[in-house]
Amino acid sequence: MNRLWMATSAMALVLLGVHLTACKQSSDPAASEDIPIGVYLSLSGANADFGVTTKNGIDLAVEEINAAGGIGGKKIRVIAKDTRSKPEEAQTVAKQLATQDKVVAAIGSVESGQSIKAAPVFQEAGIPMVSPSSTNPDVTKQGDRIFRVCYLDDFQGQACADFAFKDMKATKAGLLYAADDDYSKGLAGFFREHFKKLGGEIVAEATFQGDVSEFKDQVSAVAAKEPALVFVPVYYSKIGLIAREFRKQGFKGPLLGGDGWESEQLVQLAGETLEGCYFGYHYDPEDADPKVQGYIKGYREKFKKEPNSLSALGYDAVYAIKQAIELGGGPGRDQITEGLRKIRGFKGVTGTFDIDENRNARKPITMLKIGGTDLKKVKVIQPGDIK
Amino acid sequence: MDFTQLLQNMTNGVAKGSCYALVAVGYTMVYGVLQLINFAHSDVYMLGAYFAYWPAKWMGYLPDEKGGRAQDVPLALVGLFVVGSMAACAAVGALIERAAYRPLRHSGRLAPLITAIGVSLLLEYGGQMVFGTEPRLFPTFVEAQSYDVAGVKFANTSIIIVVTAAVLMGALTLFVNHTRQGRALRAVSHSFNNARLMGINVNATITMTFMLGSSLAAVGGILVAMDQPTITPLMGLRMGLKAFVAAVLGGIGSIPGAALGGLLLGVSESVVAYWSTTYSEAVAFLILIGVLLVRPAGILGSSAREKV
Numbered sequence: 001m002n003r004l005w006m007a008t009s010a011m012a013l014v015l016l017g018v019h020l021t022a023c024k025q026s027s028d029p030a031a032s033e034d035i036p037i038g039v040y041l042s043l044s045g046a047n048a049d050f051g052v053t054t055k056n057g058i059d060l061a062v063e064e065i066n067a068a069g070g071i072g073g074k075k076i077r078v079i080a081k082d083t084r085s086k087p088e089e090a091q092t093v094a095k096q097l098a099t100q101d102k103v104v105a106a107i108g109s110v111e112s113g114q115s116i117k118a119a120p121v122f123q124e125a126g127i128p129m130v131s132p133s134s135t136n137p138d139v140t141k142q143g144d145r146i147f148r149v150c151y152l153d154d155f156q157g158q159a160c161a162d163f164a165f166k167d168m169k170a171t172k173a174g175l176l177y178a179a180d181d182d183y184s185k186g187l188a189g190f191f192r193e194h195f196k197k198l199g200g201e202i203v204a205e206a207t208f209q210g211d212v213s214e215f216k217d218q219v220s221a222v223a224a225k226e227p228a229l230v231f232v233p234v235y236y237s238k239i240g241l242i243a244r245e246f247r248k249q250g251f252k253g254p255l256l257g258g259d260g261w262e263s264e265q266l267v268q269l270a271g272e273t274l275e276g277c278y279f280g281y282h283y284d285p286e287d288a289d290p291k292v293q294g295y296i297k298g299y300r301e302k303f304k305k306e307p308n309s310l311s312a313l314g315y316d317a318v319y320a321i322k323q324a325i326e327l328g329g330g331p332g333r334d335q336i337t338e339g340l341r342k343i344r345g346f347k348g349v350t351g352t353f354d355i356d357e358n359r360n361a362r363k364p365i366t367m368l369k370i371g372g373t374d375l376k377k378v379k380v381i382q383p384g385d386i387k
Numbered sequence: 388m389d390f391t392q393l394l395q396n397m398t399n400g401v402a403k404g405s406c407y408a409l410v411a412v413g414y415t416m417v418y419g420v421l422q423l424i425n426f427a428h429s430d431v432y433m434l435g436a437y438f439a440y441w442p443a444k445w446m447g448y449l450p451d452e453k454g455g456r457a458q459d460v461p462l463a464l465v466g467l468f469v470v471g472s473m474a475a476c477a478a479v480g481a482l483i484e485r486a487a488y489r490p491l492r493h494s495g496r497l498a499p500l501i502t503a504i505g506v507s508l509l510l511e512y513g514g515q516m517v518f519g520t521e522p523r524l525f526p527t528f529v530e531a532q533s534y535d536v537a538g539v540k541f542a543n544t545s546i547i548i549v550v551t552a553a554v555l556m557g558a559l560t561l562f563v564n565h566t567r568q569g570r571a572l573r574a575v576s577h578s579f580n581n582a583r584l585m586g587i588n589v590n591a592t593i594t595m596t597f598m599l600g601s602s603l604a605a606v607g608g609i610l611v612a613m614d615q616p617t618i619t620p621l622m623g624l625r626m627g628l629k630a631f632v633a634a635v636l637g638g639i640g641s642i643p644g645a646a647l648g649g650l651l652l653g654v655s656e657s658v659v660a661y662w663s664t665t666y667s668e669a670v671a672f673l674i675l676i677g678v679l680l681v682r683p684a685g686i687l688g689s690s691a692r693e694k695v
Contacts, residue, residue, distance in 0.1 A: 044515070044519070044520040044521070045520045045521075046520075046521075046522060046619065048519075048520055048521040049521065084520065085520075179665055206664040207664055207665045208664065209665070209668070210625065211621065211624070211625065212625060213611075213615045213617060213622060214403065214611075214614075214615055216399035216402065216403065216657070217396055217399050217400075217656070217657050217660035217661075217664055217667060218660070218664045220392060220395045220396055220399060220660075221392075221660065221661070221664055224389060224391070224392040224395065237522045237617065240524075240616075240617060241615050241616075241617055244531065244615070244616070245615075247531070247533075248531050248533045248540070248542040248544070249395075249533060249540045249542070250533050250535060250540050265521075265522070265524075268450055268457075268524050269522065269524055269616075269617055271456065271457065271527075272456070373456075
């Protein structure tokens with residue numbers, strides 16, 4: 001018994017010691033030789049493609065910046081953590097990045113559910129966080145050090161509803177979404193609200209929960225009401241299965257989705273079932289801007305693949321932090337936070353944008369149409385277009 | 388009330404329930420013989436899908452570059468892949484029994500149960516390490532088609548699921564009731580010692596039970612992957628839960644009970660989904676609780692047969 005007690009107290013002491021040193025070191029972020037930036041993304045798991053492509057964009061930007069001599073002579077060092085596509089894991093790795101790796105800024109994640117879990121950790125540690133592509137409005141409400149470089153779901157949902165009603169001439173729409181996912185549920189809500197406001201009707205709604213692969217009943221519930229189109233704001237790993245089920249049950253109308261559909265695997269997982277369907281995208285790859293074309297060329301050379309808008313947002317997030325370091329006067333946590341607040345007219349691959357007083361970016365959305373294995377731009381919707 | 392849609396949901400439920408039943412049989416057979424909940428069973432189901440995926444991938448039936456189309460696999464090869472996967476899963480089942488459960492045969496009921504959870508986690512996380520965690524496209528074993536009968540849609544994949552499940556369950560029932568090995572299996576489930584006195588090789592019979600259950604799980608994995616062609620190493624989690632519930636609902640230890648439990652769970656989920664897709668699972672589980680309150684041994688289970 002005595003030995004057990006001794007061991008326990010020794011362990012407690014060690015833990016306490018670790019905690020104290022961690023706190024001591026983390027309060028002194030600007031002293032390091034390089035600029036440590038934490039990255040947390042779904043590098044594995046159901047949404048692995050999100051994390052891997054975003055990380056590619058980040059790596060490309062960091063390589064360019066470091067090759068050009070870094071920022072003020074200091075090079076960026078990326079510390080990447082894998083959230084395994086799980087929100088709880090995002091919180092765990094955020095704690096590691098904040099206390100053990102002593103990062104001065106953080107980039108992540110793609111999935112809003114993860115960003116919402118990790119943001120309070122960074123906020124409390126005084127670390128500025130930039131989400132490249134989490135679109136749920138609640139992400140940046142987690143604290144005054146939480147930023148993003150993408151559009152928001154209220155705008156995305158409205159833009160999709162606008163596109164459905166005005167461009168696709170649909171008056172009856174169905175909804176199918178994940179009831180337990182911040183992104184999916186939020187986006188479905190904004191679509192529903194705006195579509196009704198425009199004069200349309202939501203004729204059917206169905207939801208699923210958790211990591212399921214079987215959507216028979218949900219699809220039956222929606223297809224039975226014969227909507228002109230169905231809005232399905234889910235991630236790419238699910239839309240293929242959902243689209244296949246819709247076609248099996250004889251529903252021939254188009255499906256519409258948000259930026260969560262984006263993946264190199266999208267068309268492969270869905271086969272031909274997403275032919276003629278539409279989804280929202282973060283940038284316009286046909287933009288003649290040398291910055292956009294330079295990024296596409298650099299990406300192809302480095303990764304031997306086509307870039308997508310998630311990698312473009314990862315790329316822009318790094319450059320936004322670079323500009324923040326320059327505007328804020330150095331690579332400290334407070335300086336970067338101040339610098340991010342001052343960003344106006346940022347010229348990124350995903351468009352030119354300001355960081356507004358709510359730490360969000362206002363940007364256009366590009367609607368893409370799936371045809372064969374290609375994605376074709378059909379419309380660019382500006383924030384000002386939505387009334 | 389829209390009867391066409393209700394009928395559609397019931398059709399969906401039968402297809403779902405057939406898959407639950409195929410996997411539930413594995414739980415129930417092992418429980419009948421060993422009084423052990425083999426938690427690793429649903430991960431063997433996952434392996435079944437992967438064992439059919441890899442040869443098709445190697446033979447080039449899946450697109451190399453992302454964006455290409457999957458090619459249809461010829462029927463003869465489909466048969467070969469299914470049989471191969473069944474054999475591989477049977478071997479895995481036997482291996483699990485030999486390595487994880489047999490050494491604990493005489494150490495009470497708790498130790499093998501905890502070991503079963505361990506084996507399950509080993510397969511799930513080992514699977515993620517070996518296969519990768521990303522979702523993968525399952526090869527096209529059957530080109531999806533749908534038929535319309537008076538407004539109710541039948542997918543050919545659903546029909547194949549129901550027919551295959553019915554045939555296999557029928558064959559299993561015949562095997563258990565009308566063959567020497569089946570009789571040995573029933574004898575072992577009554578009493579190890581008495582079976583041994585009758586000259587039955589108890590260990591071999593238990594190994595056979597695991598092999599049978601695992602090969603049925605493999606077929607379940609392939610059928611589901613054929614219908615929903617995205618596979619991940621964690622695909623067994625939810626199926627395991629459902630199949631286990633189906634086995635308990637039907638009366639664990641009883642093979643017809645597993646079939647009935649699976650169908651009942653599938654259909655009640657789908658019928659509830661007619662009113663609400665959000666609460667369909669919750670209500671289905673409430674039904675389970677209700678049945679177990681009235682009949683704790685399950686619908687076809689008999690508490691008398693249970694050994695103490």
